[in-house]
Amino acid sequence: MTPEERLRQLLHEHDEVPVSGDGLARIRARLDARRRRRLVPAAAMAGVLAVAAAVGISMADGGTARLHPEPVPPAASFSPSPVASPSPMPTPSPSASPTPVPSGVTTSGGGMPVWPFASNAQAAAWQADPGTRAWASEPVQVAQHLLDDFLDLTGTAVGTDTRGPVTSAVVKVAGRPVCTVRLEQVGGPDGPWSVTGAVAEDLAITSPRPETRVPSPLMVTGTVTGYDESVHVQLRANAGRELAAGYAMAGAERPWTQRLAWTDENWTTGALVASTFDGKGDLHALVLLPVRNG
């Protein structure tokens, strides 16, 4: 018997863990309470008739309708406490309830989500069926997938720090922190986590400001501390494709500037990303700002 087979046998033979016997009833009661909490505020927002119709549809089809057939109003079921955001992260005003940013998306901390979810509709679709993005329920995994899937960079997202409705995840390369990713929930308290920015100690974008409209061509400026290096600057659409990119030459404590121009206007939300790399080609610092097309 191989060690793996023996291990498998021991794990399966180990004592049963006792279960209480009322687990099904407890889960059912919690789900019912949760559903009631969602329906009441939706009625207040959408109007009695609209909600009555929605409930009628839900009952008529045996409850197979999506659990969020109507957008849940932000302030109704989502009441995070104010958060002290670490500077220089994009800092929405502290508020007693989630702030719909101008595009209408609702986030737990009032930031503008960039990836993987940039709208309430995307968040609602995920809640109905997470598909291959079930990992979006864990902020640290969203930070990891940001590097792996969106930016195609190598790094490891490690521990998270949660302050009220905002969570920060540190990304490390070879054990050294390269950035802190800010994450917020989109669409409600059970919504998926999405990236609303990333900051680094050694690198910053000073213009444009986060969450502003950016036209083409765009002059991007920033600062870098440390030795002379080149800064890779790129604009990416929420869907992931690169719209424009370039390399800016940067010197210690001197501002850098890079002009970006694009012809693809088929995007609404995007990420302005600046990154530096060390001599071995490993990521050294990363900054990400949410921006809008405009």
Added chain:
Amino acid sequence: MSTRDDALTALYAAHYRGLVRLAAYLTGDRDNAEEVVQDAYVKVLGRWGGVRDLDRGEAYLRQAVVNLSRSRVRHRVVVDRHAPTAPEDVASAEAGALGRLEQDAVARALRALPRRQREVVVLRYYADLSVEQTAYAMGISAGSVKSHTSRAMTALRSLLEES
């Protein structure tokens, strides 16, 4: 009975006990494993998209248990920092059989593994998942699963020899 309730009943009957044991292995905490699993059911079924997802229910639940177990362990690490040191687990008086001692040693060794290594061992050798299924449940690549498994087996051998 609604379709969603049918789905809950079916998923409960098929997977609840197994998931409780999975959570117990992942957290090293038998007393609170059931709570973790109930949280997972509420989380997954609370966003249930309909009966068409029933076939994927087990995978969703398992992934939720992995994530919630991580949160529970992280929370416990913080709590334990501020708590008085508890005495080591002592094998019960009835635990005389060699097999039982070996099982206890494995359980202790599992708890001593780093989180990801513990997860791959439990998911691969207790939940009997493939490399790809384990990767999905943990949210990592298949290659990472293989490397964590290799490291975990080396560490387990070492830990078991020490005990």
